[in-house]
Amino acid sequence: MEASSLLPILKKKLAFLSGGKDRRSGLILTIPLNSDQTSMEELSATLDYLLSIPSDKCKARGFTVIVDGRRSQWNIVKTVVLMLQVEIAVTVSQGLMCGSVCWCLMTSVC
Template identity: 85%
Template sequence: MEASVILPILKKKLAFLSGRKDRRSGLILTIPLCLEQTNMDELSVTLDYLLSIPSEKCKARGFTVIVDGRKSQWNVVKTVVVMLQNVVPAEVL
């Protein structure tokens, strides 16, 4: 998948890889939820794209996912966490 195809969705900044790493050298993926309704389909497309970027070596170290739900409702945070279980590889902390 090319970024130019999903550029309008990426501009919404529904999720991002900061370039930082956790203590295990795993990549950090951040999902900043806001008060507006989050489109789960667009978030899923964004996650699919972002998780396709790292090399296999980086993916093998796993990911740390930060779901920032301070500006959102609990039911949205819960939905995102359930979606992550299906979209993100098993190496998520």
């Protein structure tokens, strides 16, 4: 998969690898949801591309996925979490919801 074919989707910044690492040295993947973002196909394509970038050694350590749902509706957050569980086999290890703030921390070993 080439970035040039996905450039319009990648410019939307639906998800990103920050360059940070968790305590296990796993990469941190952040998904900042917006209320107007409803295209699961575009998010899926973005995730497929981003998860193809790291080396096999980095992938073996897994990922911590942060779904930031502060600017989104709960049903969209739930849909994204379910999609992550199915498509990239993540396990929800911690979730936090306080008022309008919703963070879901997930780990994945590819």
